[in-house]
Amino acid sequence: MFIRPMLALAAALSASLPVHAAEVPYPAGYRAWTHVKSMAILPGHALYEGFGGLHHIYANAKALAGYQSGRFKDGSVIVFDLLEADTSGNALSEGKRKIVGVMHRDAKRYAATGGWGFEGFAAGDPKVRAVGNQAKTACFDCHAPQAARGYVFSSWRE
Numbered sequence: 242m243f244i245r246p247m248l249a250l251a252a253a254l255s256a257s258l259p260v261h262a263a264e265v266p267y268p269a270g271y272r273a274w275t276h277v278k279s280m281a282i283l284p285g286h287a288l289y290e291g292f293g294g295l296h297h298i299y300a301n302a303k304a305l306a307g308y309q310s311g312r313f314k315d316g317s318v319i320v321f322d323l324l325e326a327d328t329s330g331n332a333l334s335e336g337k338r339k340i341v342g343v344m345h346r347d348a349k350r351y352a353a354t355g356g357w358g359f360e361g362f363a364a365g366d367p368k369v370r371a372v373g374n375q376a377k378t379a380c381f382d383c384h385a386p387q388a389a390r391g392y393v394f395s396s397w398r399e
């Protein structure tokens with residue numbers, strides 16, 4: 242029977258191929274979703290280098306249900322909208338968009354990164370993928386300690 246050798250060959254081949262993260266869709270229309278929270282990361286903060294600026298977090302309807310129940314179903318999408326923080330005139334205002342970070346829930350498709358697909362669209366351009374196959378090291382490894390909360394840091398408040 243050659244089923245067994247064929248399976249062994251397939252396994253050997255897939256083990257030797259580079260891992261390609263499944264593509265994460267651009268979150269069209271997210272500005273009209275539910276606003277979860279905002280935060281400003283200013284100079285001096287440990288994450289200023291990568292995440293400095295003013296960010297807003299948005300959830301689609303499924304993700305909002307996930308924030309409320311603690312279980313995020315497939316199709317949940319959360320957006321981390323990072324803008325420059327303009328501190329002129331003793332005010333903190335939104336500046337240019339730096340990146341649109343996305344977490345897209347699909348337990349099977351993104352099994353390698355906790356069931357979430359991670360991507361960042363540079364300057365909010367749907368065509369410019371800043372993360373691609375680096376999702377595990379660039380994003381997931383830092384979210385991993387939040388496993389008990391579905392890998393999500395932020396929480397919903399009434």
Ligand code: HEC
Pocket residue numbers: 278279280288298319320321342343344359360361372379380381383384392393394395396
């Ligand atoms: C150094 C740790 C770290 C890294 C790396 C990181 N994140 Fe996060 N992420 C956070 C923290 C902390 C929050 C919560 C921010 C808040 O409460 O305003 C967050 C929030 C988010 C959210 C909103 C949902 C949530 O978990 O609260 C999304 C979406 C997100 N990150 C996407 C990404 C993407 C995409 C990448 C990779 C480009 C990434 N993150 C890399 C720490 C990280």
